[in-house]
Structures are given as C-alpha cells and as structure tokens.
Amino acid sequence: MLHNHLADTRVKVASGLLVLVGAVGVPAWAAHARQPAAPTPTVACAGQLHDVSGPPVDDPTSVVVRVPETAIVQVSRDGRFTAAMSNTGCPPRSGSEIYLVWPDGTITECTTLDAGTVRWAGEFLQPGEFEPQPDGAMCP
Numbered sequence: 001m002l003h004n005h006l007a008d009t010r011v012k013v014a015s016g017l018l019v020l021v022g023a024v025g026v027p028a029w030a031a032h033a034r035q036p037a038a039p040t041p042t043v044a045c046a047g048q049l050h051d052v053s054g055p056p057v058d059d060p061t062s063v064v065v066r067v068p069e070t071a072i073v074q075v076s077r078d079g080r081f082t083a084a085m086s087n088t089g090c091p092p093r094s095g096s097e098i099y100l101v102w103p104d105g106t107i108t109e110c111t112t113l114d115a116g117t118v119r120w121a122g123e124f125l126q127p128g129e130f131e132p133q134p135d136g137a138m139c140p
Contacts, residue, residue: 110139
C-alpha cells in the first residue's frame with residue numbers, strides 16, 4: 001500500500017513565516033477522507049504582528065521557511081511611484097524588500113527607502129495585485 005508521508009500537511013503563515021507540520025505514514029486514502037476544509041486566510045497588518053522568532057518548534061516533522069516581505073513598485077521615467085504591490089496582503093512596511101520596475105522593464109532594488117515612512121494608497125488585500133499610488137513618492 002502506498003503511503004503519503006505528508007498527507008496531513010498543515011500550512012501556517014504569519015508575517016512572512018511559513019510553517020509546515022506533517023504526519024508521517026498515513027495512508028493516502030485515509031488522509032484524504034479526513035482532510036478538513038481550508039482555513040479562512042487571515043492577514044496581520046500594522047499593530048497586529050506577532051513575534052514569531054524564538055526557539056524552534058519541538059516537532060521533528062516541522063519545517064520552517066522564511067519568505068521575505070517584498071514589495072514591487074512601478075515607477076515613472078522620473079522615478080515617481082505609480083503603483084505598488086506586496087506579497088503580504090498589507091502595504092509595504094519597514095523591513096520590506098523594495099524592487100522598482102522602470103518603464104523599460106528594468107528592475108532595481110531600492111535599498112535606501114524605509115517603506116514604513118511612505119504613505120501608501122490602497123488596501124493591499126490581495127498579494128500580487130497592484131494598487132495605484134497617486135502621491136508620487138520616490139526612492140531616495
């Protein structure tokens with residue numbers, strides 16, 4: 001009988017931290033029969049973040065992967081922000097890696113900007129969807 005070693009995998013995401021917890025040796029048909037409905041996604045933005053650093057999870061079947069908070073910002077020819085997106089479901093914030101996409105398609109990293117100092121427009125509820133940025137902020 002085939003076994004699906006990660007059949008009962010659960011995924012938890014919190015502030016860019018991905019935790020996989022899996023059971024070993026569960027028959028695939030049994031695991032499939034008892035899979036719960038997918039949880040409703042939640043997003044923690046400013047003021048709701050929890051410290052996820054600390055001792056590792058005491059579970060040999062756990063894997064922890066850190067996904068950097070990243071923002072992609074479209075800019076005009078003169079470098080003004082025209083649209084932005086993030087991979088978090090929140091506006092870019094202090095510590096986010098910022099990449100600028102220029103009109104010719106060139107991508108550069110903006111290391112001199114603290115994203116927490118920018119007044120971002122839009123809700124950023126859908127990671128990967130661009131939000132228009134009418135204020136025209138710039139990367140220093």
